[in-house]
Every structure is written in C-alpha cells, then in structure tokens.
Amino acid sequence: MLLSAEHLSINFGSRQLLEDVNFYLNEGDKVGVIGINGTGKSTFLKVLAGKLEADAGTISRNPNVQVSLLEQNPPMEDDATVLEQVFLHFPKEFRELNEYEAKTMLNKLGLPDYEQRVGTLSGGQRKRVALAAALIHPADVLILDEPTNHLDAEMTMWLEDWLRRFKGGLVMVTHDRYFLERVVNHITELSRGKLYHYEANYSKYLELREQRAEMAEASERKRQSILRVEREWIMRGCKARTTKSKERIQRYEALLNQEAPETDEAVQMAAASSRLGKKIIEPLTAVPSSAASPTTCCAVTASASWAATAPGSPPCST
Numbered sequence: 001m002l003l004s005a006e007h008l009s010i011n012f013g014s015r016q017l018l019e020d021v022n023f024y025l026n027e028g029d030k031v032g033v034i035g036i037n038g039t040g041k042s043t044f045l046k047v048l049a050g051k052l053e054a055d056a057g058t059i060s061r062n063p064n065v066q067v068s069l070l071e072q073n074p075p076m077e078d079d080a081t082v083l084e085q086v087f088l089h090f091p092k093e094f095r096e097l098n099e100y101e102a103k104t105m106l107n108k109l110g111l112p113d114y115e116q117r118v119g120t121l122s123g124g125q126r127k128r129v130a131l132a133a134a135l136i137h138p139a140d141v142l143i144l145d146e147p148t149n150h151l152d153a154e155m156t157m158w159l160e161d162w163l164r165r166f167k168g169g170l171v172m173v174t175h176d177r178y179f180l181e182r183v184v185n186h187i188t189e190l191s192r193g194k195l196y197h198y199e200a201n202y203s204k205y206l207e208l209r210e211q212r213a214e215m216a217e218a219s220e221r222k223r224q225s226i227l228r229v230e231r232e233w234i235m236r237g238c239k240a241r242t243t244k245s246k247e248r249i250q251r252y253e254a255l256l257n258q259e260a261p262e263t264d265e266a267v268q269m270a271a272a273s274s275r276l277g278k279k280i281i282e283p284l285t286a287v288p289s290s291a292a293s294p295t296t297c298c299a300v301t302a303s304a305s306w307a308a309t310a311p312g313s314p315p316c317s318t
C-alpha cells in the first residue's frame, strides 16, 4: 500500500466537502477522480498530498513514499526563471543530475526558453512549468489536478504516454474523458461528500454506473408499487388491531420513509472538443459499494426484503 486515507472529513464553514471517506492507493493504481465542479476534488487531492489538513481522519504512508503534487492553481515564484521554478524545491545536486531531462520535458511542453521569468508567462505556460516540476520529482505517488487543461493535443499525447509508463500510484483529476480512458484503471467519484470507488477504466465505469442506476430505478418502481397496494389496504379501513396488522403498518411506514434514490447533478466531462466533442453523463445514482458487487446496493436489498414479505402479509381484518 502506497497511501491510505481513513475516515476523512473536511468542512468549509457549513459545507461538508468530505464526510468520513476512505481511500487506498496501491502500487500501479491509476485513479481518476471525478465529480461536478466545486464538489471538493482539489481539496481532496491536497489533503491526500499532505498539503492541507483534514478536519478528521488519518492519512498514512510509509515515510519512504515520495509524493508529488500538481495543484490546480500552483503557487509560483514570479522572479524565478522557468528552469529555477522547476527545481525550486530540490537540492542543487538533484538539479545537476536532472537538468537535461527537465529541459527535454520543457521542450515537449512548449517551453523552450528556460531562462524566461515565470512572472512573464501566461496562465497556461505557468501550469506547464508546474507540471514539469511535478513530473521531474522521482515520486512514488503522483497527484495531478487537471494536468491537461493547458496542453495541446501533442503535449497531451506525450503526457499520456509518460503516465502510462509511470510505475507508481497516480491520483488525477481531469475533465478530459479521452485522457481518463487511456490512462486510469480506477475511477473514484466524489459526490455529496462521499467517495464511490470503481475498479474500472472510464468506459467500464460508465457501464457500471448505468447498471446501478437501472437497478436503483427498478427498485424504486417496486417500492412505489408496494406502497400503492399497502396504501389502498390501509384506506380500506384497516385498524392496527392484530399484531400482524400493526407489523404490516409499521413495514409500510418504514418503506414510506425510505429515501428515493438520489439523482446526481450531471458530471460534465468536457473532453477535448477537437478530439471527441462533449459528453454529459446522465444523472444517475451512485451506490456505495465495490464495483464487483452491485447487489450490495442498499435500496435494492431493502425493497427486495419488503417485496419478499409483502405478498404474505395478512389481509385486512377489521
């Protein structure tokens, strides 16, 4: 295990961004973190990287495990040159050994002027310098927040190739579904303070999500149909006289109080439009269970157990 986070909670004022979530990263895991805008992805990444402290929970990692973070809006030194910025947090010897590689990287990222002052760069150029700094770090865990935002198609392909060859653990936020599909082998969805993990690439994740939404919808339809029958039974003038009738009414109330499946706001994956166009994932229900066992869906089991008891319930006996 490279990194683990357990029982993490983060609040900003009255807003709970993360609520008692767990996250585990193993060697070779390449995790795409997705979620709607403002849901807390960047905050989660910073907490994982140890840059920001959570309100509750623990982050554990072996002290030998090196973590490299590319922030969504990386802090930069305006007076530094491009090359100085790349090596800002490294010892002199490291720079000497890795300068050639850094220059190669900067060239690939469209930054051939290593002596240019950071303060004179555009936002996109700055982010690319920060990306080079994150990649030159010999890290076991790479945490990247929207690394492709300011890359052209060629640079994106270069990064894709680089990340596919990377042997450590990767945690990455990106809205580029094409990039996700090609790079990650796990998807973690952040929604309403919870993390939902899928051991799947992006297209498999979409399939699983759709299946689960269908199951949740079917389960909800069943619940509504049982509620209708039971409501009619009660309206016929059932009195809670017998123990069985009381139990039946209690089951009705429990079923009535069950929450209908939540429908998420759409997660918009703004894929590089020149390559794939835009795709909006339809609102679906995320179910907190492992990807391999969709039957652990709570809504499904709850309704199924009611369905199993309802037909045998006592008829109305007043």
Ligand SMILES: Nc1ncnc2c1ncn2[C@@H]1O[C@H](COP(=O)(O)OP(=O)(O)OP(=O)(O)O)[C@@H](O)[C@H]1O
Binding pocket: 012, 013, 017, 035, 036, 037, 038, 039, 040, 041, 042, 043, 044, 072
């Ligand atoms: N230090 C802070 N103090 C208070 N609120 C904050 C702080 N940092 C972020 N927020 C708020 O927390 C929420 C989550 O922010 P965050 O940047 O983590 O979301 P995100 O999912 O990365 O969004 P985006 O997709 O736009 O990058 C936002 O509403 C943001 O305004």
Ligand SMILES: [Mg+2]
Binding pocket: 041, 042, 043, 072, 145
């Ligand atoms: Mg963000």
